[in-house]
Amino acid sequence: MKTLMTGNAAIARGVYEYGVGVASAYPGTPSTEILENIVKYPEIYCQWSPNEKVAMEVGIGAAIAGARAIVTMKMVGVNVAADPLFTVAYTGTRAGLVLVSADDPGMHSSQNEQDNRLYAAFAKIPLLEPSNSQEAKDMVGLAMEISENFDTPVMLRTTTRIAHSQSLVELKEPMERLVKPFEKDPHKYVMLPAYGRARRLIVEERMQKLAKFSETVAVNYMEMKDPSIGIITSGISYQYVKEALPQASILKLGLTNPMPAALINEFAAKVSKLYVIEELEPYMEKEIRLLGIEVIGKELFPPYGELSVRMISEKVTGQKGISVAKPFDSPLRPPVMCPGCPHRGLFYTLKHLKLIVSGDIGCYTLGAMAPLEAMDTCICMGASISGALGMEKAHPENAEKMVSVIGDSTFLHSGITGLMDVVYNGGHTTTIILDNSITAMTGHQDNPSTGKTLMGQPAPKVDFVALCKALGVKRVSEVDPFDLKRVKDVIKTELAIPEPSVIITRRPCALIIKNTEKPLQVQDCTGCKMCLKLGCPALSFDEENKTALVDQALCTGCGLCIEVCKFDALRKAGDA
Amino acid sequence: MSKITNILLVGVGGQGTILASKILTHAALAQGYEVKMSEIHGMAQRGGSVVTQVRMGKDVYSPVIEPGEADFIVAFEQLEAYRWSHFLKKDGVLIVNTQKIVPLTVLIGAATYPERILSDLKERVGRFIELDGLELASEAGNAKATNVVLMGVLSKYMDFPEDSWQNALMARIPAKLLELNKKAFASGVAKAK
Numbered sequence: 001m002k003t004l005m006t007g008n009a010a011i012a013r014g015v016y017e018y019g020v021g022v023a024s025a026y027p028g029t030p031s032t033e034i035l036e037n038i039v040k041y042p043e044i045y046c047q048w049s050p051n052e053k054v055a056m057e058v059g060i061g062a063a064i065a066g067a068r069a070i071v072t073m074k075m076v077g078v079n080v081a082a083d084p085l086f087t088v089a090y091t092g093t094r095a096g097l098v099l100v101s102a103d104d105p106g107m108h109s110s111q112n113e114q115d116n117r118l119y120a121a122f123a124k125i126p127l128l129e130p131s132n133s134q135e136a137k138d139m140v141g142l143a144m145e146i147s148e149n150f151d152t153p154v155m156l157r158t159t160t161r162i163a164h165s166q167s168l169v170e171l172k173e174p175m176e177r178l179v180k181p182f183e184k185d186p187h188k189y190v191m192l193p194a195y196g197r198a199r200r201l202i203v204e205e206r207m208q209k210l211a212k213f214s215e216t217v218a219v220n221y222m223e224m225k226d227p228s229i230g231i232i233t234s235g236i237s238y239q240y241v242k243e244a245l246p247q248a249s250i251l252k253l254g255l256t257n258p259m260p261a262a263l264i265n266e267f268a269a270k271v272s273k274l275y276v277i278e279e280l281e282p283y284m285e286k287e288i289r290l291l292g293i294e295v296i297g298k299e300l301f302p303p304y305g306e307l308s309v310r311m312i313s314e315k316v317t318g319q320k321g322i323s324v325a326k327p328f329d330s331p332l333r334p335p336v337m338c339p340g341c342p343h344r345g346l347f348y349t350l351k352h353l354k355l356i357v358s359g360d361i362g363c364y365t366l367g368a369m370a371p372l373e374a375m376d377t378c379i380c381m382g383a384s385i386s387g388a389l390g391m392e393k394a395h396p397e398n399a400e401k402m403v404s405v406i407g408d409s410t411f412l413h414s415g416i417t418g419l420m421d422v423v424y425n426g427g428h429t430t431t432i433i434l435d436n437s438i439t440a441m442t443g444h445q446d447n448p449s450t451g452k453t454l455m456g457q458p459a460p461k462v463d464f465v466a467l468c469k470a471l472g473v474k475r476v477s478e479v480d481p482f483d484l485k486r487v488k489d490v491i492k493t494e495l496a497i498p499e500p501s502v503i504i505t506r507r508p509c510a511l512i513i514k515n516t517e518k519p520l521q522v523q524d525c526t527g528c529k530m531c532l533k534l535g536c537p538a539l540s541f542d543e544e545n546k547t548a549l550v551d552q553a554l555c556t557g558c559g560l561c562i563e564v565c566k567f568d569a570l571r572k573a574g575d576a
Numbered sequence: 577m578s579k580i581t582n583i584l585l586v587g588v589g590g591q592g593t594i595l596a597s598k599i600l601t602h603a604a605l606a607q608g609y610e611v612k613m614s615e616i617h618g619m620a621q622r623g624g625s626v627v628t629q630v631r632m633g634k635d636v637y638s639p640v641i642e643p644g645e646a647d648f649i650v651a652f653e654q655l656e657a658y659r660w661s662h663f664l665k666k667d668g669v670l671i672v673n674t675q676k677i678v679p680l681t682v683l684i685g686a687a688t689y690p691e692r693i694l695s696d697l698k699e700r701v702g703r704f705i706e707l708d709g710l711e712l713a714s715e716a717g718n719a720k721a722t723n724v725v726l727m728g729v730l731s732k733y734m735d736f737p738e739d740s741w742q743n744a745l746m747a748r749i750p751a752k753l754l755e756l757n758k759k760a761f762a763s764g765v766a767k768a769k
Contacts, residue, residue, distance in 0.1 A: 004601055004605060004611060004613070108616050109616075160616070161614065161639060161640065164614060164615055164616065165612060165613065165614040165615075165639035165640075166601070166611075166612065166613040166614070166639075167610075167611075167612050167636075167639065168610065168611070239637040239638045239639070240637070240638050242637040243637040243638050308638075308640065308642055309638050309640075309642060310642050321644075322644050323644070324643040324644035324662055325644070325661070325662045325664075325700065326662065327643075327659070327661075327662040328658045328659070328661060328662070328690070328693075328696060329690070330655060330658050330659040330690065331655070331679055331681045331682055331687035331688070331689065331690070332625075332679065332681050332687070333588065333623075333624055333625040333655070333656075333659075333679035333680075333681070334624055334679075334680070334681070335589070335623060335624035336623045336624070336680045338623065370681075370684060370686055371684045371686075529685075532683065532684055532685070533684075535680060535683075535684060537623055537680055537683065539683065540678055540683045541683070541685075
């Protein structure tokens with residue numbers, strides 16, 4: 001039976017079919033839906049971890065203990081998980097261990113565009129690149145086999161167009177889910193330098209064996225057609241090549257670390273002109289050039305952004321494609337904070353107070369956009385608090401007009417150590433934890449502060465107040481972000497006091513609560529447009545009648561604009 | 577259908593483009609076509625511009641539709657029709673729900689909502705259908721069925737038998753909402769005639 005599936009759903013199906021026992025992850029686009037699909041198979045244990053390093057270590061532990069394990073994350077998550085990854089590459093594991101890295105060429109929803117194939121080469125682990133959902137599922141099985149046969153973790157690397165595109169997948173019956181018994185083997189798993197040096201040699205031997213395997217593995221194959229053009233390609237680029245150049249000969253590589261040198265030589269000898277077509281870095285191109293083979297690659301194709309059928313066709317054939325009409329000049333429609341969002345009032349206040357804001361990653365990063373425009377930096381998960389400390393050390397005089405903002409899930413991911421550093425190294429900066437009781441931006445996942453696990457079990461909630469106090473922060477206050485006056489008062493008080501402080505804004509995400517408020521009404525508006533500075537999608541302005549309008553379908557009745565309006569023109573329904 | 581048919585569904589986050597694409601692909605698969613579908617998630621969920629791409633035919637490789645390659649664009653909102661119209665093929669069909677959803681850039685006065693959208697589109701696009709899908713859906717019983725009205729319009733251009741659309745509705749829509757959605761679909765079909 002064939003079913004239409006995204007790459008992410010297909011990987012989850014592969015996890016079900018190929019006997020995986022443990023799955024762990026931290027959510028991140030475009031990887032999130034893998035675990036959200038795995039949880040639909042109750043026979044697999046799966047969990048959200050607080051961050052990618054922890055998720056990786058959970059997977060490593062499970063695989064060393066004897067269960068097949070998979071760990072999934074977006075590409076920047078691998079930076080966080082790199083420490084355990086590089087050493088488990090030395091130890092190997094008893095049962096299969098697969099890391100899924102979901103890369104995002106084109107930066108649809110990421111802060112950078114790193115090509116994680118380079119991580120596989122750096123860590124010296126095998127790398128598989130699927131080209132559609134069927135391959136994504138099959139390669140979970142192949143990755144587990146390689147992992148167990150060669151005693152190494154394996155990277156399965158997707159990109160947004162694989163992860164989020166649907167194509168047909170043939171379903172199979174699941175194999176038995178076997179867990180091997182635990183066996184002590186400290187020489188293999190305790191990476192003291194003396195033991196590590198022995199494993200170091202094994203890594204090199206393993207890579208040599210894998211290089212031989214790469215020559216004959218079924219996912220590396222030639223499609224010989226017209227020999228005048230030969231293309232070496234992998235991943236989604238294969239699909240673009242098939243459509244752009246239906247007559248070309250292709251060497252399609254599914255296992256791209258290590259590369260099959262003999263197969264590449266054989267293919268190169270058969271074709272007159274050889275191209276390598278790959279998104280982002282010249283990863284395969286460099287390997288091919290090291291073999292002494294002339295190949296055309298990044299001199300034609302950019303090392304950034306996504307490739308396309310048209311680009312490949314035009315660059316290789318030299319012929320211009322169809323002419324395309326010029327797009328109409330259309331105002332942008334960027335994502336916005338939702339009506340009723342608890343973050344809006346806080347960012348309105350930060351802007352009003354003209355503060356320097358060290359930002360972080362979550363829905364609240366939208367606070368950087370007009371009209372709120374109240375964020376000055378955003379680098380990576382957790383960087384807000386530690387970054388603010390650095391800013392304060394550079395400009396001690398700014399400590400009184402500087403805050404960091406970080407969401408509940410991001411604080412638990414990697415903000416705690418930054419706050420510890422503020423206390424330890426005598427910072428005075430004020431940290432605002434935006435607790436909306438969920439990991440919102442990636443689509444509402446639970447985390448250690450929400451009271452529930454991925455598999456729906458009740459769990460203890462992290463007590464943010466007690467946690468911050470335990471780190472040594474003496475001043476911890478809690479506010480309702482809809483109470484603008486108190487939010488402003490508390491921020492001003494904490495900024496004025498020369499010691500570290502934490503303000504926790506508490507209100508659940510507007511999308512996870514059942515709203516019972518009625519939409520607001522407008523009466524006797526003076527047309528001052530003050531309410532529009534909130535950037536609420538439910539508020540607009542009628543230029544003809546000089547009055548604010550409330551969209552009755554969108555308004556959640558949160559009442560933030562009532563607090564902002566100086567003329568009592570916005571009211572709750574029924575209030576006179 | 578030996579060639580590939582490319583269909584873009586464009587709208588605003590929350591308008592139901594995803595459910596519409598599920599109905600469409602369900603009906604297409606019943607014809608034995610190979611189908612690929614692509615969406616971009618992530619930040620776009622927060623009221624941003626959204627696009628779903630559906631490609632169907634005998635051998636479909638890329639999941640992505642490029643500018644000038646769409647046989648059909650189904651726009652759930654006027655400005656989104658405007659934004660994506662250059663993706664249409666020369667003889668492609670543009671179906672526009674005339675609903676306007678004003679983006680935040682316009683609400684805060686940083687941009688204006690173009691006034692000439694429909695007239696500009698009519699001038700450029702030969703095969704153009706406009707309809708008030710919101711009203712048709714409300715008449716059928718629920719404004720949220722606008723997506724199904726639009727699939728009704730599109731169905732007139734596809735060579736699928738009528739019962740494969742009905743089966744798709746049954747498979748993708750909860751039983752208690754099925755009757756009103758069937759009505760919404762039929763009103764779209766009538767509009768396309």
